[in-house]
Amino acid sequence: MKREDISMAASMKAVASDDVALSVRDLTVSLPEGMERAHAVERISFDLMRGQILCTIGESGSGKSITANAIMGLLPRVIRVASGSIHLNGMNIIGLPPEKLRSLRGRVVSMIFQDPLSALNPLMTVGEQIDETMAAHGVGTRNTRRSRTLELLTEVGLPDPQVMYHQYPFRLSGGQRQRVMIAMALALEPTILIADEPTTALDVTTQAQILRLIRDIQRRKGMSVLFITHDFGVVAEIADTVVVMEKGRIVEQGSAQHVLKSPSHPYTRRLIAAVPHLTGQDRNPVVSDASAPILKVEGLVKTYRSGTALLGTQRIVPAVNGVSFDLPAGRTLGIVGESGSGKSSLGRLLIKLLENDGGAILFEGRDIAGLSEAGFRRVRPQIQMIFQDPFASLNPRSTVGHIMTVGPVAHGMSYAQAREEARALLAHVGLDAGAFGRYPHEFSGGQRQRIGIARALMFKPKLLIADEAVSALDVSIQAQILKLLDQIQRETGVSLIFITHDLRVASQICDEIAVMQKGRIVERGPPSQIFLDPQSAYTRQLVAAIPGEQPRRESSVSGCGERNS
Template sequence: MDQLLSGTGDLPDGARAERRWRRSERHLEPPSGSGARVMEKATAMPDLSIEGLTLALPALADRSHAVQDISLKIGAGETLCVVGESGSGKSMIAHSAMGLLPKAVKPVRGVIRLAGLDVLSLDEEAMEDLRGREIGMIFQEPMTSVNPVMRIQDQLLETFEAHNLLDKGARKARVIELLTEVGLPDPPRLAKAYPHERSGGQRQRVMIAMALALEPKLLIADEPTTGLDVTTQAQILTLVDNLREKRGTAVLFITHDMGAVAEIADRIAMLEKGVMVEEGEADQVLGAPRHPYTRKTRKLLAAVPSLTPAQLPPLPDEAAVLSVKGLWKVYRKRGFFGVAREVRAAAEVSFSLRRGETLGIVGESGSGKSTVGRCCLRLIEPDGGRIALGDLVLSELSASELRRQRKRIQMVFQDPFPSLSPRQTVACIISDGPVAHGVSRHTAFAKGRELLALVGLPEQAIDRYPHEFSGGQRQRVGIARALALEPDVLMADEAESALDVSLQAQILKLIKDIQSRLGLAILFVTHDLRVAAQICDRIVVMQRGKVVEAGETASIFAAPQHEFSRQLLAAVPGGRRFGNLPTRP
């Protein structure tokens, strides 16, 4: 199993048993240093025990219970992955253990025991003392879980102040120690930064440091790698696993990413609509489910995209619909006395896109891929280069001329919820674009109904608001809105990254079906190489604003020529279980 976790080979027989044995041996060793408290707390009793947990939903919900009759146990040094689609109830289990349930969700049965205490019976003051000391949590989106107007060090110091631990000098020293432990560069400098000044991966590491500050027995990680690029995902997974090894911490890992599950899970619990349908050792659940006809287990495993590129039909040799040549974009951060820093987001980027083709732009966070896509739409003004839609040079158009031509290139955003007006019905959201370009409201509404059918939504959805849809349904509304203007080019910016694997599969199939019907050219920006393998005819690999490799998807995945391309492919979580990694030259 260690070979699988490190991505260096296939799963050897008995490796997981050996790993568990080594863990048990480690807990018998005499503790020393800061880990002494953790080892002292480790006992034969499970760190977290959930028995018969049932959580009731409000009357108007689509089902009566968020979770029903859930029983789980996690021991010291063990990682239990709770897996399921959006809405399966997995995050509700985590929030129950933390005492952070929404007011509308009520526990009606069951017991949650942590450190010998029944969590559900504790008042808020007792839970505040328990949080941090005995249980820590890494939230899915760190930017919404930290204070944007407080420096990073102040937010970590607040943890010690709230629990009245250590003196002022020791607190500051411990903050630097924690930031160092989670692998952040230049901790003294980073500690003085604000959250928005750090990358997504660094913010997630700060969240991990906050969760581990008081050395809790149990660490809950709620979708900690969702939306991160593959190299950052690999770093976060390795970090969590190493901290578990070092501290003997029990880890409850909430995720829909089966690749991440294959990397770190000791045991897996599968949920469907609040009901546990499968629970057991990771090898057994992933490799040989006890219930092969259980729809959830089979559906989730089958939906994991493979790293082996799909066999896509050959494309006719046509002129480029979109061509980009020598694109430059530099972001400038100004200080009090002029330009303080420049970040080169795109440098001499060139590519072309033909009708009916899907071109993927892949790379790490900060590689410039989204900047390039937004420059193509002139949502961001490029600093240099030529962008053309057929014979029309977009980069040379005035604002008024560009407004008339925008319908020819449309965008599907990463997160549909903030990109859809909460005050408008789907009818208005889809029809506003055509109406702005001279189409009558009646005709636009009729077209909207046709588009809803095209993206697989019922006709009655036309009168609903965005909050009344699931994440996958909102993404379908976003696609319908983009198609309403009958564009030549559709740009999808991480359009699948926040969705679970089964919803991803549905959205990707939908995009390919629409493309085949309408002959769309698609510019697909993604950090998910599995998705790129299944949907893209060609890919462009970007690193630090530059194109380091470009070509047919199958060729690059089979024999990547650039070292960075090889690193990206090797970093894909669970690559050896869910798809063949490239043969290294």
């Protein structure tokens, strides 16, 4: 498709300016010299109509968030708008002085950021932060702002607003923090709301709640919403129109139904094809000669305690409550459930990053639960973990080569051998030879996750624990990582515990799935049972909450579904 054909100015019918809340025309944003391309976005044009939801979709690096930040006037100094215009309510905001842009933020256009924990001030209570938003624009008195804050907390569905007002962000769940961000964004009743990947790291039920909340607020207040996502399931759930971006350019746009059902550009078709679906088919298992399970967990318990009984502030949370299961050699067990169900705590117990309060963890028949750190040190190379956030788990001051070799060298391997094996593994996970001498920040999210997998394989482990290893990745990169894990398992026979909140992903890679709720396993079985014939009401609730899709026995490449109205 030619770029000239993509331009909105040439391809879309003219619309009355009163019907357009946001108009972007021929916008080009330049990147600093030395980057992989000259422009973050290049000559993009689109309209956001009043009272509608426009979804911008594309892989990491496609320019989605840069476009949103340009609209908000939040581009970093090293990135500048080279040409084009952005009209908010008919006014071009390109070149406006900072004080004028500040007056528009929150009042005319507001933004929900991707990571609410990073966007919220950890030293201020929820109430203070929403109050500050209104106070910065000179709205109301302290008492009226407090009343408005409590009203907003109620509107976004947070429990007990009077208590929530005084809570700090770290005390809230991911879904609750995202609701606080939505409340802040709505404080001044803007006409345009920008949501940048607001549901990426949330479990399916919380994601469904947030999507429903945004849609309901948009309809009730007649707002226009620019929704940025990489999940076509989300697009099917809420979008009126869709803009597809690739490497800074718009390659396709149109109504949600047209783009989902009849995509015209090969890139759009690839993105839709990469979306995992509930196939309803069980995985062809890896053949193993071992008869005994490699891992057997019996009655595992972990309880978190905070506060003191003396002051009446003690809080007891049973994170893992009597969990039992076994894992045959060469098989993959999926652990699924909502945030707070105990999935990640279970994973950390298995690798002894947490000490358990009871139960047994039998690895190759030996109970490792009671081992001291020194005793477990000899076992640790056989049990490795792939972490959720590869950037946070990789030392930013070390090269990839050092990150991969330091562990094996500490366990007695010569540096020459470790270096040779590290280079071979990097090639095996699809990275070039130069990756060995580069730093983590020089890689994309998908590449960093490949580094995390290669590092875990340096010890030739018998058990891999993957904790939300693909949750924040684009669907195409996600599909590559899942294929890589399947390939590695079939080549090495490694056993895998795959922790995820995305049931579609679990159906692709797991031989068996355990569903956790409030620290307990409430159902366990093959994907065909869990997704097509769930026995637990909780499992049925999880399956029903998957955006844009209901379980079926046959998958469809482009069957993302109609928008729910």
